[in-house]
Structure formats: C-alpha cells, structure tokens
Amino acid sequence: MENPHALVLPFPAQGHVIPCMELSHCLIDHGFKITFMNTDSIHARVMAALPKMGGVHGQIRLVSIPDGMAPGEDRSQPEKLYDCFLRVMRVHLEEFIRKRNESDHDKITCLIADGCMGWAVEVAVKMGIRGVAFWTLPMSFCAYVFHVPKLIEDGIIDDNGFPTKQQMIKLSPTMPALNTSHLIWLCLPDHISKPSIFRYLNKCTQAAKSADWHLCNSFYDIEPSAFELVPKILPIGPLSVGRRLGLLEGNFWLEDSSCLSWLDEQPAHSVIYIAFGSYTIFNQRQFHELALGLELSNRSFLWVVRPNLTDGSSDAYPDGFEARVANRGRIIGWSPQQKVLAHPSIACFLTHCGWNSTMEGLSNGVPFLCWPYFADQFQNQTYISHVWKVGLELKHNSSGIITREEIKGKLDELVGDNVIRARSLELQQIAQKNVTEGGASFKNFNNFIEAIKLEKC
Missing domain, CATH: 3.40.50.2000 (Glycogen Phosphorylase B;)
Structure with a gap:
C-alpha cells in the first residue's frame, strides 16, 4: 500500500x-x-x-x-x-x-x-x-x-x-x-x-x-x-x-546563520533579540528611536533588519550608530529564528507578536517585549502580557512614537523580572508536554x- x-x-x-x-x-x-x-x-x-x-x-x-x-x-x-x-x-x-x-x-x-x-x-x-x-x-x-x-x-x-x-x-x-x-x-x-x-x-x-x-x-x-x-x-x-x-523551512530571505557563532561568544541571558517578522514597516523616525533605544540600553543585541523594514533606505541608521554599537550589537538581514530563540545567550525577545514568533518564544521559554503591528498581533500581545504574563508591552507617547527611553526602561524591567522569567519557563514546559x-x-x-x-x- x-x-x-x-x-x-x-x-x-x-x-x-x-x-x-x-x-x-x-x-x-x-x-x-x-x-x-x-x-x-x-x-x-x-x-x-x-x-x-x-x-x-x-x-x-x-x-x-x-x-x-x-x-x-x-x-x-x-x-x-x-x-x-x-x-x-x-x-x-x-x-x-x-x-x-x-x-x-x-x-x-x-x-x-x-x-x-x-x-x-x-x-x-x-x-x-x-x-x-x-x-x-x-x-x-x-x-x-x-x-x-x-x-x-x-x-x-x-x-x-x-x-x-x-x-x-x-x-x-x-x-x-x-x-x-x-x-x-x-x-x-x-x-x-x-x-x-x-x-x-x-x-x-x-x-x-x-x-x-x-x-x-x-x-x-x-x-x-x-x-x-x-x-x-x-x-x-x-x-x-x-x-x-538541513530541512527546508520556506524562508523568503536567505538566513544569516553566522549569528549563531556570535551568540556562542555571549554570556547566558545577556542578548536582546529583536525581530519584527516579514511585514512590519517603520517610518524613519520610529526606526531611529528603536536604534537609539537599543544603544541607550547598553545591552548586547541581535537585530534582524530585513531589506524592507523601513519606508526609506534600509541602511538609514542614526549617524554613527553602527560604529558606536559595533562591540555589542549584531545586525543581520534574516535569522534562523528558532535556533536563535533556543540559544542560551538570549535574554528576551523584542517582537511584533506574530503567531509564529509567539509560539517559538513560548516553546523556548523566552520573555517577550511586545510591539505589535497589525491584525492578530494586538490580541496576541494581550495574551502575552495580561493572560500568560510572560512579557511586557511597549507604550506609544502622545505623538504615536515608542521612544528610546521607553524601550530602554522596559528592557531593564523585563530582563530584571524573575517572575516573568519563571513563568516563561513554566509555559515552555507546558508547551513541550503537549507535543x-x-x-x-x-x-x-x-x-x-x-x-x-x-x-x-
């Protein structure tokens, strides 16, 4: 048969x-x-x-x-x-x-x-x-x-x-x-x-x-x-x-797996992973605030900046930004995300709350910092921060911008929250038990x- x-x-x-x-x-x-x-x-x-x-x-x-x-x-x-x-x-x-x-x-x-x-x-x-x-x-x-x-x-x-x-x-x-x-x-x-x-x-x-x-x-x-x-x-x-x-994953962009070797060199729970999926688009002002927020945090980070992440030039970083963060920041075009989230050096996941990213974060016990863009992502944020209690929300100011100070403050709060990390690990065990x-x-x-x-x- x-x-x-x-x-x-x-x-x-x-x-x-x-x-x-x-x-x-x-x-x-x-x-x-x-x-x-x-x-x-x-x-x-x-x-x-x-x-x-x-x-x-x-x-x-x-x-x-x-x-x-x-x-x-x-x-x-x-x-x-x-x-x-x-x-x-x-x-x-x-x-x-x-x-x-x-x-x-x-x-x-x-x-x-x-x-x-x-x-x-x-x-x-x-x-x-x-x-x-x-x-x-x-x-x-x-x-x-x-x-x-x-x-x-x-x-x-x-x-x-x-x-x-x-x-x-x-x-x-x-x-x-x-x-x-x-x-x-x-x-x-x-x-x-x-x-x-x-x-x-x-x-x-x-x-x-x-x-x-x-x-x-x-x-x-x-x-x-x-x-x-x-x-x-x-x-x-x-x-x-x-x-x-070696398995086909169906990516639209070529993965940069060299970031895994870079992660191997970082201490446990020290790296902020930032990725916004395949659809999110930032204007230049918001993109700059994000970059400067990562710089202000003074933390190591791995940031996925795909070619069309902004509504302008993809390399329009703040003046001097790349040089200033070169010793602690890695910027790539697309990542092997599941392998990244499973890496012991990852401290938290700054994400658009897409469902794949949400499931991958839960499966690896990684706390979330939520920045939804459209559709179900706002409801996913509600579950992450208020129902499952494994992450925090970023707040816009009166001009609709998430500021560098907000990003830095929430990263400090999230990385230092042992209750959220414990809850994340608990949900990871529940997820693994299901499959x-x-x-x-x-x-x-x-x-x-x-x-x-x-x-x-």
Whole structure:
C-alpha cells in the first residue's frame, strides 16, 4: 500500500508558509509524501533564498501555480486577491489534482489548505479527496472569524465588519475582553481595505467549514476558552522543526546563520533579540528611536533588519550608530529564528507578536517585549502580557512614537523580572508536554494521522 500523499497549500505570506512547511515535515515523519504548492511569485522567493536546491527537497516536492495577478501587481488587497484565487488559481489547482490523480500511483489523497485559503477545501470536496483546514493563526483569531455571523446578528458589527458602536466584548466569560475597534480585520495598515479583508476572511471561513479535519498550530493550555468556542478545531502545536539541520523551512530571505557563532561568544541571558517578522514597516523616525533605544540600553543585541523594514533606505541608521554599537550589537538581514530563540545567550525577545514568533518564544521559554503591528498581533500581545504574563508591552507617547527611553526602561524591567522569567519557563514546559507522547497535541495529531491512513485503505 502506498503512503498517503498530501498536497499542502499555504496562504501566500511568510507567516503562513513557514508553519505549513513545519506541518509538512511532521507528516513526513509519519510516512506521508508531500507536494507543497505556492503561488508562482512566492515559489520564486522561496527558491531564491535557497539557490542550491531544486524542485524536490528530501520528500517535499515544491510546485507552483499562478495566482491570477500580473508580475509586480499589488497583492496587498485581499478582495482583489480572493477574486483572482477563485477565477484563476482554483482552476489551476483543480487541473493539477486531476492530472496527478489520473496516474496509477502517487495520487494525492488529501488537500491541506491554510485556513486563509478556505476556498481550496471546496476544491478537495469537488475532486473527491479529503480536505483539511490548517489554521496557522491563534485560536482566538479563529474564534472571532467563526463567530462573525453571530456578531452581525447581535448587532455588534455591520455587514462590512465595522462596529456599530465602540464597546468591550467577550465571546466567552473567560476570554480577555476586546474593544470592538480592535477586531482583527480592523487592525490593519491604512493602505489595506478593512471591509475587503473582513469579507475575505468571512468567505474563507465559511468555505473551510466543509473540511473533514480542522487543525490549529496552538495548544489547549494557552487558549482553552477559544477552543471551547470552536470545538471542531484540534490543536496540534506548537509545531517547531526549525532547529533540525538541513530541512527546508520556506524562508523568503536567505538566513544569516553566522549569528549563531556570535551568540556562542555571549554570556547566558545577556542578548536582546529583536525581530519584527516579514511585514512590519517603520517610518524613519520610529526606526531611529528603536536604534537609539537599543544603544541607550547598553545591552548586547541581535537585530534582524530585513531589506524592507523601513519606508526609506534600509541602511538609514542614526549617524554613527553602527560604529558606536559595533562591540555589542549584531545586525543581520534574516535569522534562523528558532535556533536563535533556543540559544542560551538570549535574554528576551523584542517582537511584533506574530503567531509564529509567539509560539517559538513560548516553546523556548523566552520573555517577550511586545510591539505589535497589525491584525492578530494586538490580541496576541494581550495574551502575552495580561493572560500568560510572560512579557511586557511597549507604550506609544502622545505623538504615536515608542521612544528610546521607553524601550530602554522596559528592557531593564523585563530582563530584571524573575517572575516573568519563571513563568516563561513554566509555559515552555507546558508547551513541550503537549507535543510529547501522551500530550494533548500529540494525541490529536496522531489521531488525525491514523484517520487519514485508514481512509486511504
């Protein structure tokens, strides 16, 4: 009997490709064959970051299909992207599965679609294969998007996702209260249409409901109330394979692994790690305040400054900054983040609170200093600082700037807080327990594996 063959389809963004790749490696460990499908533009970025690798890496076959948009066209408007997905990408996806399954062997037996590509689950149903929705965002995010019809029915939001009035709401008595102005689809940069992202998420969520399985990269202990609200979604996290050597991780930028040797030279719990994911953009004033705050802290730091982190030149540091911090600061373009966070020299993590970064920080027992940028990151910050109590929030001044003094003060407070560090280590143990034999996530994942294998018999 042939092994199960899963086609994995992530949403075309760095924060979605990485956990889908992690899930793929976990499936390979259980005998699965994996075909990993990106859009053409994302596939090109992944391959450019790995110039020596071909279309097959180990047991993962990398393929791509068009997303329906022209090269260089703006892909930041979700409504336009969704329309292109349905008109073009869906047709190519169906054709790919049809051709593959016309063969006598190596047929695709299930489609694992990112929850934000929920329309693809409908393709799986049409093609007669199992459909799996994999939610790469926190369960609290899923709870809100699954309850959109209820929020509209109760008059909390209108048909465009805007609140009918500003108020504090709770989906569950034991979930943190949320100001309606901070609903996930409203916490976006100005250039993104809020109604468009709202309609996109709602359409995908409704389409994904036909999936045979719903999986989530989280674990019960950190979001129990959210899981109770959508019991069909099973936690299998935290997924974390980035520490293994030689595995494809799906990065959009080439990692600078030389930072690990630099970390080896630093004392334990002495280095501030700063990384803001793949999407955050700073204006020059805020970028300068961050740089000067790190300098003012007088602490060693490893700072990830990707090429498009600022809205201006990527090397526009304050005058003389790089020379002044050369003996204690390391600046790189992209890092092997899971390996960095696992390093004993790391003292804390200054982060945008993206879900992958949050899970990786929790898995390594690292305290957080929170600086969210958009979407679920603000709600993740609430969980980090107020629910799990493993980090602190940075505060903006009256001009909307996080000042160098605020950065320096919060770093001093966080690094010196033994209670937060102890709580971080406690959550690390809970996270590890979930994914080891006997843990809830371990059991959920193995039940899913066995069910897929039995269905193939």
